[in-house]
Amino acid sequence: MCQDMPDRNKRAPEWWRTAVVYEVYPRSFASSGDRSEGTIDGLRRRLRHIADLGVDALWIAPWYPSPRADGGYDVTDYCGIDPRFGTLADADALLTEAHASGLRVIIDLVANHTSEQHPWFTAALADPNAPERGHYVFRDGRGPDGALPPNNWISAFGGVAWTRTTDPDGTPGQWYLHTFAPEQPDVDWTNDAVRTEFDRILRFWLDRGVDGLRVDAAPAMAKAPGLPDADYSGYPGFASTQWTDNPHWDVPAVHEITRRWRTITDAYPGDRVLVGEAFVSSPERLSRYVAPGHLHTTFNFDFLRTAWDAAALRSTIDATLAAHSAVGAPPTWVLSSHDAARHVTRLGRQDTGPEVPVGAVPTDLALGTRRARAALLLMLALPGSAYLYQGEELGLPEVEDLADADLQDPVWTRSGGTSRGRDGCRVPLPWEGDRPPFGFSEGRPWLPQPAGWAALTAQQQAADPTSMLCLYREALALRRRLPDLGGTRLDWLAAADGVLDFVRDGVRCIVNLSRNPVELDHGSRVLLASAPLDHAVPPDGAAWVSAR
Numbered sequence: 039m040c041q042d043m044p045d046r047n048k049r050a051p052e053w054w055r056t057a058v059v060y061e062v063y064p065r066s067f068a069s070s071g072d073r074s075e076g077t078i079d080g081l082r083r084r085l086r087h088i089a090d091l092g093v094d095a096l097w098i099a100p101w102y103p104s105p106r107a108d109g110g111y112d113v114t115d116y117c118g119i120d121p122r123f124g125t126l127a128d129a130d131a132l133l134t135e136a137h138a139s140g141l142r143v144i145i146d147l148v149a150n151h152t153s154e155q156h157p158w159f160t161a162a163l164a165d166p167n168a169p170e171r172g173h174y175v176f177r178d179g180r181g182p183d184g185a186l187p188p189n190n191w192i193s194a195f196g197g198v199a200w201t202r203t204t205d206p207d208g209t210p211g212q213w214y215l216h217t218f219a220p221e222q223p224d225v226d227w228t229n230d231a232v233r234t235e236f237d238r239i240l241r242f243w244l245d246r247g248v249d250g251l252r253v254d255a256a257p258a259m260a261k262a263p264g265l266p267d268a269d270y271s272g273y274p275g276f277a278s279t280q281w282t283d284n285p286h287w288d289v290p291a292v293h294e295i296t297r298r299w300r301t302i303t304d305a306y307p308g309d310r311v312l313v314g315e316a317f318v319s320s321p322e323r324l325s326r327y328v329a330p331g332h333l334h335t336t337f338n339f340d341f342l343r344t345a346w347d348a349a350a351l352r353s354t355i356d357a358t359l360a361a362h363s364a365v366g367a368p369p370t371w372v373l374s375s376h377d378a379a380r381h382v383t384r385l386g387r388q389d390t391g392p393e394v395p396v397g398a399v400p401t402d403l404a405l406g407t408r409r410a411r412a413a414l415l416l417m418l419a420l421p422g423s424a425y426l427y428q429g430e431e432l433g434l435p436e437v438e439d440l441a442d443a444d445l446q447d448p449v450w451t452r453s454g455g456t457s458r459g460r461d462g463c464r465v466p467l468p469w470e471g472d473r474p475p476f477g478f479s480e481g482r483p484w485l486p487q488p489a490g491w492a493a494l495t496a497q498q499q500a501a502d503p504t505s506m507l508c509l510y511r512e513a514l515a516l517r518r519r520l521p522d523l524g525g526t527r528l529d530w531l532a533a534a535d536g537v538l539d540f541v542r543d544g545v546r547c548i549v550n551l552s553r554n555p556v557e558l559d560h561g562s563r564v565l566l567a568s569a570p571l572d573h574a575v576p577p578d579g580a581a582w583v584s585a586r
Contacts, residue, residue, distance in 0.1 A: 054250070054311040054334050055368040056524050057094040057423045058514060059144065063376045064101050064123055065109070066466040067428055069479030076466065078124035080479070082132050084469070085139060087496060091431060092514030095142035097252055097313070099376060101129070102148075105155055107221035108195075108448050109376075109464070111146075111254060112153035116239045133247045142249035144313060149236055149295075150258040151222040159223055166205060166212070173232050174223050175215035176203075177265065188213055190267045191286050194276045195219050195452040199286070215265075217258045217286065219448045227259050227295055240302050250303075250311035253296070256327060256336070257316050260291035278317045279339075288318050296332040311335065313370075321361035328367035335423060338370045342378060346390040346409055348536045348551045355420065359528065362422070368526075369422035373413055374430050380463050383436035385409035397438040397458065405578065407433055411509055411568035412549055412580035416538065418517050419547035419582060421526045426510075429467050432494050433506035436462040437485075444485060461485055470497035509568065516566055516582070520545055546585040550575045558583065 068080030100110035161170040177188035187200035201220045203211035215224045262285035303310040314336030344354045362369040373381045386406025447459025468491040469477030499505035522543035533539035536552025555574035563584040
């Protein structure tokens with residue numbers, strides 16, 4: 039059986055600097071009754087699983103009312119709960135139960151855009167002179183009769199970033215901007231009413247007791263004055279990690295918004311936190327989001343995107359630590375999310391980057407699992423905080439053989455069926471039993487679960503001390519018990535090619551990405567290993583060793 043989780047320090051100051059946060063994608067976490075989708079009651083029923091894992095907080099992806107054009111990231115009411123998930127009373131009960139379990143709760147804030155069915159947008163379409171039209175980015179078109187988009191901006195989901203409206207009298211109208219799907223019109227953050235309303239939304243949830251908000255697509259919120267054409271350098275894709283002076287991504291004015299929100303959260307007790315999602319071009323630009331007076335932390339996607347290569351990983355780690363240290367902010371580390379192929383699958387490929395199309399190349403899942411176990415020990419040994427995505431503690435692979443008819447991600451339709459999107463990492467979790475739906479619900483899940491997941495259920499793994507689940511529990515428990523893993527210091531040791539070897543005060547972390555075993559010093563006291571050791575760390579293995 040897995041070992042028990044140690045007690046938490048519920049009142050740790052600035053808890054977010056070293057926290058491990060568990061992402062819940064509510065549609066796929068746990069359901070109740072015969073519903074096909076997850077519910078808040080289902081999450082409450084499985085809350086013990088998260089608490090026993092040993093994390094400090096959970097982050098809940100959007101639970102607001104939404105027509106689900108983009109999995110809930112198209113919001114119609116920022117102060118409500120989607121009836122498919124439950125009610126505000128259910129959310130309040132979850133907050134109470136999570137806090138009683140020693141868990142903090144972070145929720146999503148989708149502030150770049152609303153749903154096309156949001157009352158603001160429906161009013162803006164109904165009357166071109168309505169004040170709500172100023173809440174969005176509407177512009178006249180170019181060319182004869184305004185038939186061309188206002189500029190050349192592109193959408194993250196493919197195609198142009200503009201859609202033309204039809205006025206109430208049936209004539210062609212203005213165009214509106216949507217950085218993502220057409221059902222997600224961008225709001226105009228230069229508008230006072232927009233800023234005031236989102237202030238109210240933040241306070242609504244902070245007053246209810248949430249411990250923080252994760253800001254979705256933060257770099258998209260500000261646009262360059264005048265909305266000039268972008269220079270995409272001949273590359274047709276949405277390459278936000280390569281842009282440095284793009285007029286619709288990572289525009290400096292975005293930091294005025296985050297400063298405003300930081301003032302609000304700082305007025306609340308209990309170390310409330312703002313977390314950013316920012317795909318930007320460098321660690322230095324990422325650090326601007328967490329400069330003093332801005333967001334507390336932000337996701338570090340460079341780590342997720344780095345290949346399984348010792349030199350590349352060390353370069354990413356060093357650059358991240360340097361950039362964050364310069365502004366006094368803690369880095370974060372993440373291996374998977376609801377937007378990326380699961381890392382057990384990625385790490386089992388020859389090309390381990392996340393850009394490889396789903397199902398395009400073979401995957402060695404045994405290799406990917408070994409590497410995923412080692413990657414966990416690497417991530418949890420680094421300074422700062424870490425984010426886990428639901429199901430990675432079970433070693434779930436990407437589901438790459440979903441039928442075309444089952445796919446629901448708008449990326450699938452917007453790409454004309456050339457990109458299968460993100461559904462493969464959003465398949466509902468397997469909890470117990472030997473066949474689908476594996477305790478997720480009493481009905482048919484909204485995405486089909488592979489029959490082979492019978493060996494990966496939480497119930498099955500809890501009884502196996504060698505399982506991925508037990509490794510996660512043991513690593514998180516040990517991280518909590520070892521004060522040496524809570525500081526900011528990291529010292530690299532000399533190592534052979536393909537090996538990462540560093541010390542965090544009294545804990546040494548060895549990650550072997552080479553083809554040869556790494557011999558341990560005589561008398562080394564191993565604290566935890568990702569694989570069985572025979573006086574050496576095997577290839578694609580990792581170990582924490584006492585350095586005292």
